[in-house]
Amino acid sequence: MRSWPPDELWQMAKPLMPAPAKRPQGGGRRRADDRAVLAAIVYLAQAGCSWRKLPATLFGTSRATVHRRFTE
Template sequence: MSDVDDMIRTWAPDDFWQAAQPLIPVAAARPQGGGNRRADDRAVLAAIVYLVQAGCSWRKLPAALFGVSRATAHRRFTQWTRSGLWEQLHQQFLHRLNVITEIDWSRAVVDSIAVRATKRGSPA
Protein backbone atom coordinates (compact mmCIF):
# COMPACT_ATOMS: atom_id res chain seq x y z
CA MET A 1 0.00 0.00 0.00
CA SER A 2 1.37 3.44 -0.93
CA ASP A 3 1.71 6.55 1.21
CA VAL A 4 -1.18 8.11 -0.74
CA ASP A 5 -3.41 5.12 0.05
CA ASP A 6 -2.42 5.35 3.72
CA MET A 7 -3.38 9.04 3.86
CA ILE A 8 -6.70 8.37 2.15
CA ARG A 9 -7.56 5.52 4.53
CA THR A 10 -6.48 7.62 7.52
CA TRP A 11 -8.63 10.63 6.65
CA ALA A 12 -11.52 8.75 4.98
CA PRO A 13 -11.63 5.40 6.82
CA ASP A 14 -13.74 2.57 5.45
CA ASP A 15 -16.77 3.13 7.72
CA PHE A 16 -16.78 6.86 6.97
CA TRP A 17 -16.40 6.22 3.24
CA GLN A 18 -19.24 3.66 3.27
CA ALA A 19 -21.54 6.30 4.76
CA ALA A 20 -20.39 9.09 2.44
CA GLN A 21 -20.11 7.30 -0.90
CA PRO A 22 -23.85 6.86 -1.59
CA LEU A 23 -24.44 10.54 -0.78
CA ILE A 24 -21.82 11.92 -3.15
CA PRO A 25 -23.45 13.26 -6.33
CA VAL A 26 -22.77 11.24 -9.46
CA ALA A 27 -20.51 13.13 -11.83
CA ALA A 28 -22.10 14.25 -15.08
CA ALA A 29 -20.76 12.51 -18.16
CA ARG A 30 -18.56 14.69 -20.32
CA PRO A 31 -20.23 14.83 -23.72
CA GLN A 32 -16.97 15.44 -25.57
CA GLY A 33 -15.19 12.53 -23.87
CA GLY A 34 -11.45 12.48 -23.45
CA GLY A 35 -9.66 14.70 -21.00
CA ASN A 36 -7.99 13.66 -17.78
CA ARG A 37 -9.30 10.83 -15.67
CA ARG A 38 -11.60 12.07 -12.88
CA ALA A 39 -9.94 12.26 -9.47
CA ASP A 40 -11.09 9.62 -7.00
CA ASP A 41 -13.96 10.85 -4.79
CA ARG A 42 -12.54 9.12 -1.71
CA ALA A 43 -9.16 10.83 -2.19
CA VAL A 44 -10.89 14.20 -2.56
CA LEU A 45 -13.04 13.56 0.52
CA ALA A 46 -9.93 12.62 2.51
CA ALA A 47 -8.17 15.81 1.41
CA ILE A 48 -11.19 17.92 2.43
CA VAL A 49 -11.48 16.21 5.83
CA TYR A 50 -7.76 16.78 6.39
CA LEU A 51 -8.13 20.46 5.48
CA VAL A 52 -11.02 20.93 7.92
CA GLN A 53 -9.29 19.05 10.75
CA ALA A 54 -5.95 20.79 10.23
CA GLY A 55 -7.59 24.18 9.88
CA CYS A 56 -5.30 25.11 7.03
CA SER A 57 -6.07 27.19 3.96
CA TRP A 58 -6.60 25.69 0.51
CA ARG A 59 -3.13 26.93 -0.50
CA LYS A 60 -1.55 24.99 2.38
CA LEU A 61 -3.36 21.72 1.59
CA PRO A 62 -0.69 19.05 0.98
CA ALA A 63 -2.59 17.82 -2.06
CA ALA A 64 0.21 15.55 -3.29
CA LEU A 65 -0.26 13.43 -0.15
CA PHE A 66 -3.78 12.60 -1.36
CA GLY A 67 -3.05 12.33 -5.07
CA VAL A 68 -5.41 15.17 -6.04
CA SER A 69 -4.80 18.81 -6.91
CA ARG A 70 -5.85 21.67 -4.68
CA ALA A 71 -8.04 23.00 -7.48
CA THR A 72 -9.84 19.67 -7.79
CA ALA A 73 -10.36 19.41 -4.03
CA HIS A 74 -11.72 22.97 -3.88
CA ARG A 75 -13.95 22.52 -6.93
CA ARG A 76 -15.38 19.26 -5.59
CA PHE A 77 -15.88 20.85 -2.13
CA THR A 78 -17.88 23.63 -3.77
CA GLN A 79 -19.96 21.18 -5.83
CA TRP A 80 -20.64 18.96 -2.85
CA THR A 81 -21.54 21.94 -0.68
CA ARG A 82 -24.07 23.12 -3.27
CA SER A 83 -25.55 19.61 -3.44
CA GLY A 84 -26.07 19.52 0.34
CA LEU A 85 -23.63 16.65 0.93
CA TRP A 86 -22.35 17.91 4.28
CA GLU A 87 -25.83 18.29 5.77
CA GLN A 88 -26.83 14.84 4.47
CA LEU A 89 -23.68 13.30 5.89
CA HIS A 90 -24.27 14.98 9.24
CA GLN A 91 -27.84 13.64 9.33
CA GLN A 92 -26.60 10.19 8.32
CA PHE A 93 -24.19 10.06 11.27
CA LEU A 94 -26.75 11.45 13.71
CA HIS A 95 -29.15 8.72 12.60
CA ARG A 96 -26.50 5.99 12.95
CA LEU A 97 -25.54 7.19 16.43
CA ASN A 98 -29.20 7.36 17.45
CA VAL A 99 -29.83 3.81 16.24
CA ILE A 100 -27.03 2.47 18.43
CA THR A 101 -28.17 4.74 21.31
CA GLU A 102 -24.96 6.76 21.41
CA ILE A 103 -26.82 10.09 21.54
CA ASP A 104 -28.55 11.39 24.65
CA TRP A 105 -31.25 13.61 23.18
CA SER A 106 -32.27 14.84 26.65
CA ARG A 107 -29.25 17.16 26.47
CA ALA A 108 -28.98 19.45 23.48
CA VAL A 109 -27.48 22.82 22.66
CA VAL A 110 -28.64 25.30 20.05
CA ASP A 111 -25.71 27.20 18.62
CA SER A 112 -26.30 30.82 17.63
CA ILE A 113 -24.47 30.18 14.37
CA ALA A 114 -27.15 27.70 13.32
CA VAL A 115 -30.18 29.70 14.51
CA ARG A 116 -30.81 33.20 13.26
CA ALA A 117 -31.28 35.79 15.99
CA THR A 118 -33.50 38.76 15.21
CA LYS A 119 -32.63 42.23 16.56
CA ARG A 120 -36.08 42.97 17.95
CA GLY A 121 -37.21 39.50 18.99
CA SER A 122 -39.43 37.22 16.99
CA PRO A 123 -41.62 38.77 14.30
CA ALA A 124 -45.28 39.23 15.25
Protein backbone atom coordinates in the same frame (compact mmCIF):
# COMPACT_ATOMS: atom_id res chain seq x y z
CA MET B 1 -3.62 7.52 1.91
CA ARG B 2 -5.19 4.44 0.32
CA SER B 3 -6.54 3.32 3.70
CA TRP B 4 -7.99 6.71 4.53
CA PRO B 5 -10.79 7.59 5.05
CA PRO B 6 -11.82 4.54 7.08
CA ASP B 7 -14.30 2.24 5.39
CA GLU B 8 -17.11 3.22 7.78
CA LEU B 9 -16.75 6.92 6.95
CA TRP B 10 -16.38 6.18 3.25
CA GLN B 11 -19.60 4.11 3.21
CA MET B 12 -21.49 7.01 4.81
CA ALA B 13 -20.01 9.65 2.50
CA LYS B 14 -20.09 7.74 -0.79
CA PRO B 15 -23.84 8.23 -1.46
CA LEU B 16 -23.42 11.98 -0.84
CA MET B 17 -20.81 12.39 -3.56
CA PRO B 18 -22.22 13.96 -6.74
CA ALA B 19 -22.24 11.73 -9.80
CA PRO B 20 -19.67 12.66 -12.43
CA ALA B 21 -21.07 14.74 -15.25
CA LYS B 22 -21.45 12.98 -18.58
CA ARG B 23 -19.12 14.30 -21.25
CA PRO B 24 -20.93 14.11 -24.59
CA GLN B 25 -17.70 14.68 -26.52
CA GLY B 26 -15.90 11.96 -24.58
CA GLY B 27 -12.21 11.98 -23.80
CA GLY B 28 -10.68 14.31 -21.27
CA ARG B 29 -8.70 13.51 -18.17
CA ARG B 30 -9.56 10.77 -15.72
CA ARG B 31 -11.65 11.99 -12.80
CA ALA B 32 -9.81 12.31 -9.49
CA ASP B 33 -10.52 9.56 -6.98
CA ASP B 34 -13.51 10.44 -4.78
CA ARG B 35 -11.93 8.82 -1.75
CA ALA B 36 -8.73 10.86 -2.11
CA VAL B 37 -10.77 14.06 -2.44
CA LEU B 38 -12.74 13.19 0.70
CA ALA B 39 -9.48 12.53 2.56
CA ALA B 40 -8.18 15.97 1.54
CA ILE B 41 -11.42 17.68 2.62
CA VAL B 42 -11.39 15.95 6.01
CA TYR B 43 -7.72 16.88 6.41
CA LEU B 44 -8.58 20.54 5.83
CA ALA B 45 -11.37 20.39 8.38
CA GLN B 46 -9.25 18.66 11.03
CA ALA B 47 -6.08 20.68 10.49
CA GLY B 48 -7.91 23.98 10.19
CA CYS B 49 -5.54 25.08 7.46
CA SER B 50 -6.31 27.21 4.42
CA TRP B 51 -6.76 25.86 0.90
CA ARG B 52 -3.32 27.21 -0.04
CA LYS B 53 -1.66 25.14 2.70
CA LEU B 54 -3.23 21.85 1.56
CA PRO B 55 -0.40 19.37 0.84
CA ALA B 56 -1.82 18.26 -2.51
CA THR B 57 0.94 15.74 -3.20
CA LEU B 58 -0.05 13.88 -0.06
CA PHE B 59 -3.49 13.10 -1.52
CA GLY B 60 -2.59 12.73 -5.19
CA THR B 61 -4.97 15.44 -6.38
CA SER B 62 -4.66 19.17 -6.93
CA ARG B 63 -5.92 21.86 -4.61
CA ALA B 64 -8.16 23.19 -7.35
CA THR B 65 -9.79 19.79 -7.80
CA VAL B 66 -10.39 19.39 -4.07
CA HIS B 67 -11.86 22.89 -3.83
CA ARG B 68 -14.11 22.40 -6.88
CA ARG B 69 -15.40 19.06 -5.64
CA PHE B 70 -15.95 20.55 -2.15
CA THR B 71 -18.18 23.24 -3.65
CA GLU B 72 -20.11 20.62 -5.63
